[in-house]
Amino acid sequence: MSVNYPFSQRIEHFVQPKQWASMRVAKELEARTGKKITHFEKGDYQGPDFETPEHMLDATVKALRDGYVRYNPGPGLPELREEIAKEMTQRGRKTEPEEVIVTAGAKQALHMSLLTFLEDGAEVIFPNPGYPPDEVWAKYAKAVIKHTPLTKPDWQFEVDKLASMITPNTRLLIINTPQRPNGHLVENPEEIAELCKKFPQLIVITDEIFSHVVYDGKAHKSIAAVPGMEDRTIVIDTFSKTYAMTGWRIGWAVAARPIIDKLSIFLQDSMTNVAAFIQRAAHAAMVGPQDWVIAKTALLQKKRDRIVAGLNNVPGLKCDTPSGAFYAFPDITGTGMTSQEFTDRLMENAGVAVVAGNAFGSQGEGYVRVTYATSDDDIDEGIERMTTELSK
Ligand SMILES: Cc1ncc(COP(=O)(O)O)c(C=O)c1O
Numbered sequence: 001m002s003v004n005y006p007f008s009q010r011i012e013h014f015v016q017p018k019q020w021a022s023m024r025v026a027k028e029l030e031a032r033t034g035k036k037i038t039h040f041e042k043g044d045y046q047g048p049d050f051e052t053p054e055h056m057l058d059a060t061v062k063a064l065r066d067g068y069v070r071y072n073p074g075p076g077l078p079e080l081r082e083e084i085a086k087e088m089t090q091r092g093r094k095t096e097p098e099e100v101i102v103t104a105g106a107k108q109a110l111h112m113s114l115l116t117f118l119e120d121g122a123e124v125i126f127p128n129p130g131y132p133p134d135e136v137w138a139k140y141a142k143a144v145i146k147h148t149p150l151t152k153p154d155w156q157f158e159v160d161k162l163a164s165m166i167t168p169n170t171r172l173l174i175i176n177t178p179q180r181p182n183g184h185l186v187e188n189p190e191e192i193a194e195l196c197k198k199f200p201q202l203i204v205i206t207d208e209i210f211s212h213v214v215y216d217g218k219a220h221k222s223i224a225a226v227p228g229m230e231d232r233t234i235v236i237d238t239f240s241k242t243y244a245m246t247g248w249r250i251g252w253a254v255a256a257r258p259i260i261d262k263l264s265i266f267l268q269d270s271m272t273n274v275a276a277f278i279q280r281a282a283h284a285a286m287v288g289p290q291d292w293v294i295a296k297t298a299l300l301q302k303k304r305d306r307i308v309a310g311l312n313n314v315p316g317l318k319c320d321t322p323s324g325a326f327y328a329f330p331d332i333t334g335t336g337m338t339s340q341e342f343t344d345r346l347m348e349n350a351g352v353a354v355v356a357g358n359a360f361g362s363q364g365e366g367y368v369r370v371t372y373a374t375s376d377d378d379i380d381e382g383i384e385r386m387t388t389e390l391s392k
Helices: 018-033 054-065 078-090 105-117 132-140 159-165 189-196 257-270 276-287 291-312 339-350 376-390
Strands: 100-103 123-128 144-149 170-176 203-207 233-238 251-254 368-371
Touching: 018 339, 054 276, 078 100, 078 251, 078 276, 100 105, 100 257, 105 132, 105 170, 105 203, 105 233, 105 251, 105 257, 123 132, 132 144, 144 159, 159 189, 170 189, 189 203, 291 376, 339 368, 339 376
Parallel strands: 123 144, 123 170, 170 203, 203 233
Antiparallel strands: 100 251, 233 251
8 A cells, every 4th residue: 555654844945945956957067978067056065175074083082982973862072162252252242162063064053042042923034045945944834934135246135124924923033144155244233233122122133254254354244243142143154165164064053141052952852963073073164173174265255366367257157255154146138048047047058056146045146156166167168168158
């Protein structure tokens, strides 16, 4: 007899995310045709420019040999929480180790935070464009999802628009800076903070995963550092982007004790703990030499300049210069195509994979996301292929 799988209605919206469609199609195309695809679609570091440093590999092996191989329930190893607290204090929010939780990437911290505050009818405000996986959990919680459009061309929050959306039922506001998918910094955290402080029930989740990938000497600003915001903000960050540890799955959240206490129970009852030897590797990353992190950002800045110059020479494209993250977000309206048509044509005819901007929200229509954390050769080849295709 066939099985009638009784899936929960809560997961009715669990479909393959549009933002990773290009990645799936590129992989399939490569396997089927053997054709080399230029991968500008991944949200990851690629190639030899971004190898894991030896001292982190050594610390991982040592941790395994030293017996960090057992359950380690709780919000994280004390020595790691201490380093994260120091880092957050430097960022402007005075932090105790008890206000830190170590998670399986920023994604788990986001997932747990959203489910800790949202429920039927509770409101959450996301930026448009934003980070779609967050919305999956808001939908799961049956929350009311609102979007605040970021104003082009520099993708900023408009405080007046935001103010008109907040009600006594709004529990969460989501910010991400440096922003994904466009690489711009949120310039007015102080103004947003003043607005939030008027609503006693409002918590801000600030996703700061690219905090160490900021260019041109600009400073990363956290809304948690604005006086009065420390107890109503959850800061989320990750080792993925700062230390190029995407596959290690380790990140963190900083928030007031009552929030961390709830997140800690969530963590214990779901995954117990992030693997202890991975936590030791992350600790080694934080206490070890930081010059390579600075060098990596400088290298990414050069790659940014290379790709922005290249994209601006592609017929029909206009690309501004982002101040952080590792994405360019060119305006493709000059080609006369929609984001999806552009993405499909590049993939099929030129073997270049990018992500359609509307995968991140309606405001992303007319744009595509191009990741440049890859080799200079791949950047040049991708630009050349785009130019040839769009000159036809
Ligand atoms: C805005 C944003 N938040 C969170 C994540 C997830 O990061 P992590 O690898 O730490 O889970 C990503 C991944 O690219 C992201 O772009």
